[in-house]
Amino acid sequence: MNIEIVTIGDELLLGFTIDTNAAHLARELAALGVRIVRRATCGDDADAIAAAVREALERTGAVITTGGLGPTADDMTKPAIGSIFGRGMVLDPDILVALEARWLKRFGHELPASNRQQAMVPERATILANRHGSAPGIWLEDDRQRWVAMLPGVPREMRGMLADTLIPQLRERLPVGGSVVRSKTLRTANIAESALADKLGDLARGVDGLSLAYLPGNDGVDLRLTSHGRPARDTEQRLTAAAQRVREKVGRFIYGEGDDDLAALMLAECAARNATIAVAESCTGGLLGMRLTAVPGSSRVVQGGTIAYANAVKVRELGVAQSDLDAHGAVSEPVARAMATGARLRFGTTIGIGITGIAGPDGGTPEKPVGTVWVAVDMDGEVHAVRAVLPGDRSEIRYRAAQLALDRLRRAFEHDVDATGWTARG
């Protein structure tokens, strides 16, 4: 089943609201095996709504809209789409009764006249109940089984109606054993998109119903494998086999799947080993501590840390040797190592992590360009350090430096600490 989505609202079109409904709809429908072929957004304008929905309907015969069902004057989705089907507007007594009851219960007074219009629906419409708000959804269908489902724009109401009503309804319409979509995301750190592409090429090329997407972000590059086809079993098997091939080629760079968070994984690993962590942060200024303590229950593992932004603090609080600062500079291997060990000893933990680097925009030199960071992990006195030249702006460099530190901790746990991937460059 191919479907198009039309999201309606001046706020969306003008960019004052970011359209999260479209993404949610897309994910839910893809999981059903429904294919979204296009999405459109138009403003609160009857002609624009009618035009966008009519064109979508001509292409796919199946359209879901969000927005424009509320009580305000600029909500005109129902009449606009009704006109496409040649349906006039009529008052639905059931909706009116429900609205009036809701208002009395909720606000202790009668339904304002401006809200009565919420009870107006196109002729021969199917009402989609809204347990989460006052504006019901509408299903319109013509004698050629072409249909439009109108959902509210308020995300909570839209999501509720989608789950309660629309998805069950769509399931009934899907061919038995129909095409489904399955996807799996493998999360990599410490390697560049281009290096991954060189190793993986396009695994999916030539494999029917399989696609591989490279999704670079601050956590690293996510590899999204998507498999679609029928029956579901073959689709699953194709996905599993592809994931296996990816792991064979770049497994050492993969730290997790789906939306795994490297900090949470490392905390769980530490907890399992009764390990504790202290951090010593210079260029990240607390970002690593923030990420670790963002995880509920992290207090079992994280004792604390020192934000050593000034060099004097590195010396006084962490025992970094002034001679190392003078000889090698603050962004250097001996300083990173001393920071990691200093944190471990000062806070009496089993693990110390040190980060020092040049986040920019200033402070770069030919030998140490902006993005240069040294990260060290001290595990029970065994210290590993790595240098990286991280891409991006100041905030990206800082975030990536913390992610690199977490990835080095992962590597230390896996006894795989030789510098590899893009962080080894330069």
Add this chain to the structure above:
Amino acid sequence: MNIEIVTIGDELLLGFTIDTNAAHLARELAALGVRIVRRATCGDDADAIAAAVREALERTGAVITTGGLGPTADDMTKPAIGSIFGRGMVLDPDILVALEARWLKRFGHELPASNRQQAMVPERATILANRHGSAPGIWLEDDRQRWVAMLPGVPREMRGMLADTLIPQLRERLPVGGSVVRSKTLRTANIAESALADKLGDLARGVDGLSLAYLPGNDGVDLRLTSHGRPARDTEQRLTAAAQRVREKVGRFIYGEGDDDLAALMLAECAARNATIAVAESCTGGLLGMRLTAVPGSSRVVQGGTIAYANAVKVRELGVAQSDLDAHGAVSEPVARAMATGARLRFGTTIGIGITGIAGPDGGTPEKPVGTVWVAVDMDGEVHAVRAVLPGDRSEIRYRAAQLALDRLRRAFEHDVDATGWTARG
């Protein structure tokens, strides 16, 4: 000028990525007086891209696309749109040279073969420089002045190219004296949306061409005033007058305008007063230090800090009295005060900031529910503390606690430290 936007990418269509580019583009273009009449999203499919862009081009003759300019095989925007204009693909030697130089400089090795395709462009294309990434933008125009501007999908690159290149180019094409949209955002902290609404009501009601929007976020509630009409001068004056009225009513809660960052404002204030800062963080775990050091040049002000997650660390590193911990608990006024003073003394700064709280999801009690935080600011030995019960989930509570601490510093500078607004509740 009417424009349509086409955003390209399976990730957008499948909902794995939320389309923030479209919103940013819309806001920037609306400010120019350009009217966006429709937005479409299609996947990484050459036919789908060509169809969506062709239809948009037929309606408006002016289209901006984002995405699909990268090095991977699924990036096919350029050839697809080139085909609409009947243009083949050619290698642009300038882009290739720039790409190669960029890679050598950045990664110290040669351009991977997979990245060469970024130098392929449609015939007779105008190149839009990309200072923020490797994929340049493309401007294609036919002899009827119908044009398509192709921007990258990476938000930072798209925004940079829009500001550097596309907006200046569009300005030249706009009619003089047309209707314009101007907006101004006033940023508040430390007061709830409902409290603001009680004080402001709808300032804009009954004022033609003026609107006021409440935009709550983790930084606080932003007040967005939008004025539209012609001529530009009257539109500006309407906006200025409205902003003045807002400041008269809720000025003490306003810390900045536009995208002002409270941390950056406080660092500038400290620098102007030769003040230095040290932080002591418990529930925020480094988030405040991270925010302060996110600002370039912050090393002039920020000396360092202690992440005191464990109580033993609070006592040993910051001189918190064990008796206070026993008598009042870690989330209490005396502990927050001792943390602020301990940080100031330990790091030898003029200002110390202490944060202790219950970020949840566990650890709440009837007297100290999840969200309870105590924040203290020690300025040259004068200590102010405030309690708040912050809404939201763990990450929101942590972020808001840091924002509250920064706002208390602002209040301390302004000698306006009595607790007001929502943070005083509970």
